[in-house]
Amino acid sequence: MELKFQHLHKKAIGCMRLASAIGTIIFLLLCSIPKIIFYFLDTELPAWANVAYAAIIAISIGWIIITPIIRYKRYQYYIDDKQLIVIEGLWFITKDLAPIERVHQISIQRGPIDRMYGLSKVIATTAGGNIVIRFLENPIAEEIAESLGVRIGTIVKEQKQRGDQHA
Structure with a gap:
């Protein structure tokens, strides 16, 4: 696929x-x-x-x-129900990947240059570090953060229900 x-x-x-x-x-x-x-x-x-x-x-x-x-031209990102992937770089191209179930915090940041252009970055925090999606238009950043937050909430709820059933 x-x-x-x-x-x-x-x-x-x-x-x-x-x-x-x-x-x-x-x-x-x-x-x-x-x-x-x-x-x-x-x-x-x-x-x-x-x-x-x-x-x-x-x-x-x-x-x-x-x-x-x-x-x-090299910068791209992918988000679905299972994973978050960011590919970026100039000399060295990095590919950051995190399963959505490992993300435990989502935040949006806007620096002074970002604000001048109406852009934001979404930061997904995992136990292993951060995955940052940079240079997003503000409404898209808000939408991504909200959808990731909902997905994370659903995962936490499902895990809690499974834990309650096994107890």
Whole structure:
């Protein structure tokens, strides 16, 4: 049986791009420290350092443009009555899988960048860790969290009834 994975809304690319840009700007500021030090020492950087800095800027611009597209195309999730699967990654692709019966808590989080794009993440907590479905539109995140909560409640009720019958 082939699983029908869900893909993200296009808004996710913008969210990924902004998060990538913020991280890249911080990285570029750190890379600028030698230039700043040389400026205040009133000396010039070697020519190779300027070329390296220009290359770092070019690579950073490419990073901001290309990596969100790759992440977006690779990101997919699947939820049914039995399991929750999330596949994501840039260099290393991870596949997180949890049986629904092992999930004991569901939460929704919205960071500042997520809120700018109307996106949320659903976090399913198991004894082994968390499975996070990122970059979901808010109504979809609410719907997923609610349906998982109902399913978990049903499983707990069924387990309790089986336990009462065996007692």
